[in-house]
Amino acid sequence: MxxxxxxxxxxxxxxxxxxxxxxxxxxxxxxxxxxxxxxxxxDAGKAKPxxxxxxxxxxxxPVLTSGGxxxxxxxxxxxxxxxxxxxxxxxxxxDDEPLRGPVQEFDWSDAEDDEIPIPKTKKSKQLEKPTKIVPTGSDDSSVEEDSDEDDEITAANMEARSRALDAQALLDAAADAEELQGIAAEEEDDADEYAMDEDDEEAADEDRFHLPTLEERAAEKSQGGPDVHIIQRRLRECARILNKFTKRAEPGRSRSEYTDQMISDICSYYGYNEFLAEKLFQLFPVDEAVEFFESNEVPRPVTIRTNTLRTRRRDLAQALVNRGVNLEPIGKWTNVGLQVFESSVPIGATPEYLAGHYMLQAASSFLPVIALSPEPNERVLDMASAPGGKTTHIAALLQNTGVVFANDANKARTKSLTANIHRLGCKNVVVCSYDGREFPRVMGGFDRVLLDAPCSGTGVISKDPSVKANKSDRDFSLLSHLQKQLILCAIDSVSPESKTGGYLVYSTCSVTVDENEAVVDYALRKRPNVKLVSTGLEFGREGFNSYRGKTFHPSLKLTRRFYPHVHNMDGFYVAKFKVERRTKQAPEEDISADGMVVVVEEGEEDAKKLTFEADEDKPYLEEAKRRQMKAKGLRVGPRSKPAPAA
Known part of the structure; x- marks a missing residue:
């Protein structure tokens, strides 16, 4: 212890x-x-002993002494x-306050002049403003530029300043363009290297894709078809190989084999017949074709068009929001469209709908009327108007002035057309039911004509899936023949002397070339007094100038195509014509019985020569009929004339 x-x-x-x-x-x-x-x-932090x-x-x-x-x-x-x-x-x-500041050691020395060192605080570099953030080659001339900026702008130095600014802007633009090109080149190199690495990995993979042969495909069909996952993988692999066929294809296999396999898988996976699948597949690059077929399986957004004869879009949107509807404007290209996302009430049975404040209408149906751009007090013809979405849109743009002739060949469909016209309050519409091909003889001299021609409906497959299986080559031949007749009659119904108009808009809800560019090119050849003009639509893809060996008029690039996988609306095609007056006149003059001079224009004789020639399409129709009969197993008689060249 x-x-x-x-x-x-x-x-x-x-x-x-x-x-x-x-x-x-x-x-x-x-x-x-x-x-x-x-x-x-x-407080001072200086503890001095x-x-x-x-x-x-x-x-x-104490003084220690020895022992005891x-x-x-x-x-x-x-x-x-x-x-x-x-x-x-x-x-x-x-009881004291807690110690503050850093712990310090006491100095027990006897020197009176000893002091505790005070730590020096360094000045922040951020307080000092740097003279140059990024040194450039123009540092030498910075003083001169500052002095120039300080000078007043006068008439003498204004031109020199402007030139200097323009030169600097050009240099900056060139530098930016060069930088973008360098970045793009680097990205391409990286993509090529990545693709090469990917190809090497895939080549080394034991489970490498194998294209089935004809015997293997027949065996698959006999067993009820391949699995869905196998078809998905084959579609993906075929698209990847076709993009770089020379590098990725199997030795000894042709490009057509991969294409046929892909079309066959599309038919099996999406439910198309082989003819329509091949026809639509040829319109797009490989990757885009798959996107197109996939987009047709997804319904398009629900859109409504505000009836400006009854209300404004802002008031309509507020009223529908108060009823539990989630919506927003479609886009900047239209000032009357609204897109509906969800609704707690039926959008087609609200009091606003029954009062005619809006019309349930696809966004693609706005496009032809926007391209037509009717002006007040004009006479307008809608050759195929039912159920009335485009007709009532035209009447709203006319502000209930002028006259709109709403025609439809199907008399049963005019009932819904009339009902919508009354509901939306259109008072300048005349409903009639004639075959569109009779209209130049029934009535003519219109300022503007809208022809939304009957078509195959390949742009609205998401609404009508039956198109996938019930369309054949004969259907496209008959529809193309009818559209050519209608467009010539529509051109003849437009008045070239119109001071404000003289326009025709041709549109279809189809994406095939037979019903669009081929028909428009035919009209340009048959009616030399018409030309294509800009549609006024700010978006959309240009029409084809050539397709699978067929060359069309160069002005077809002014037409516009719309796709579901690109624009999120139904597939559509819009072309706008300007009908001009014929300038040539016949030199001969006839004097009538009452002494009046009658001038016979040469254009009248040309019009007789340029009427629709049914004989020109007759061999094609007969050939299509023969193929249809052969497909049904019926006996086909000998051809009266040699088969037309495809």
């Missing part, structure tokens, strides 16, 4: 003999304790007294 522990066991007895020097030293320590809080500078306390500590050291029990007891008492002094010295620290 230690000496201190032995002395502290039990209650200590009072000291009878206490050395005088110890008593004095304890009193001095008490005085030091009382004075210490005044000398301690905590007191000079008076140091001698007191030195005096507390009295000396040992005295040493123990000295130790106890020293502990008491330390306890008394630090007794008040519990």
């Amino acid at each position: 230690g000496r201190r522990a032995k002395n502290k066991q039990g209650a200590p007895e009072p000291l009878q003999i206490v050395p005088a020097d110890f008593t004095v030293k304890k009193r001095k320590a008490t005085d030091q304790k009382d004075a210490r809080p005044q000398k301690k500078l905590k 007191s000079k008076t306390a140091k001698p007191a500590k030195k005096e507390t050291k 029990s009295d000396d040992e007891d005295a040493w123990e008492n000295v130790q106890d007294e020293a502990d008491d002094l330390l306890d008394d010295e630090f007794e008040g620290l519990d």
Whole structure:
């Protein structure tokens, strides 16, 4: 047991003999304790030891003498007294404030001039504004430029300043273009390297894609067809190989084999007949073709058109939002369209719908009327108007002025047409039911004509999936023949003398070339007094100038195509014609019985020559009929004329 522990066991007895020097030293320590809080500078963070306390500590050291029990007891008492002094010295620290600032070491030296070093704070570099952020080659001329900017702009230096700014802009544009080209080149190199690595990995893969042979395909059909996952993988692999056929194709396999396999898989996966699948597949690159077929499986967004004869789009949107309809404007290209995302009420049975404030209409149906752009007080003909979406749109743009002739060959469909006209408050519409091919004889002289021709519906497959299986080559031949007749009759119905109009808009909800570019090119050849003009639509793809060996008029690039996988609307085609007046006149003059001079224009004779020639398409129709009969297994008689060249 230690000496201190032995002395502290039990209650200590009072000291009878206490050395005088110890008593004095304890009193001095008490005085030091009382004075210490005044000398301690905590806020300044500079703790300097007191000079008076140091001698007191030195005096507390006893003089040790050699051996003896009295000396040992005295040493123990000295130790106890020293502990008491330390306890008394630090007794008040519990009541003081907590120490602030960094922990510092006390210097117990006797030098009076010793000072505690104060840490120096460094100035932040952000406080100093750099003279140049990015050094450039124009640093030398910066002073001159600053001086020029400080000068006032006068008529003398204005031209020089303008030229300098133009030159600088050209240099910047050239530098930007060069940088973009460098980035594009680097991306191409990276893509090629990645493709090479990918090809190497795929070549090393044991489960490499194998194109089935004819025997394997026949075996698959006999077993009920391949699995859906196998078809998906084959479509993906065939598209990848056809994009870079020379690098990725199997040795000894032709491109047509991959194409036939892909078309066969499209028929199996999406439900098309082989004829229509091949016809649509040839319109697009390989990857885009798959996107087109996939987009036809997804319904198009629900859109409505505001009837400006009854309300404004802002008021209609607010009213429908209050009924729990989530909607927003379709886009900047139309100021009357709204896209509906979800609705807690039937969108076709709201009070606003029944009051004629809007019309349920596809976004693609806005396009022909926007291209037609009718003006007030004009006479307009809609040759195929049912169920009335485009007709009522024209009436709204005319602001119920002028006259709109809404014609439809199907008399049963005019009932819904009439109902929509009354519901939307169109007062300038005349409903009639004639064959469109009779219209030049029934009535003519229109300022503008809209022909939304009957078509195969290959652009609206998402609405009518039956198109996938019930369209054949004969259907396209008959429809193309009808469209050619209608477009010539529509051109003849337009008045070339119209001061504000003289336009024809031809549109279809089809994406095939037979019903679009081929018909428009035919009209340009048969009517030399018409030309194609811009549709005024800011988006959409240009029409084909050539397709699979057929070359069309160069102006067909002014027409517009719309696809479901690109524009998120039904497939559509829009072309706009300007009908001009014939300038040539016949030199001969005839005098009538009453003495009036009758001038016979040469254009009237040309019109008789340029009428629709049914004999021109007759061999094609007969050939299509023969193929249809052969497909049904019927006996076909001999051809009266040689088969036309395809």
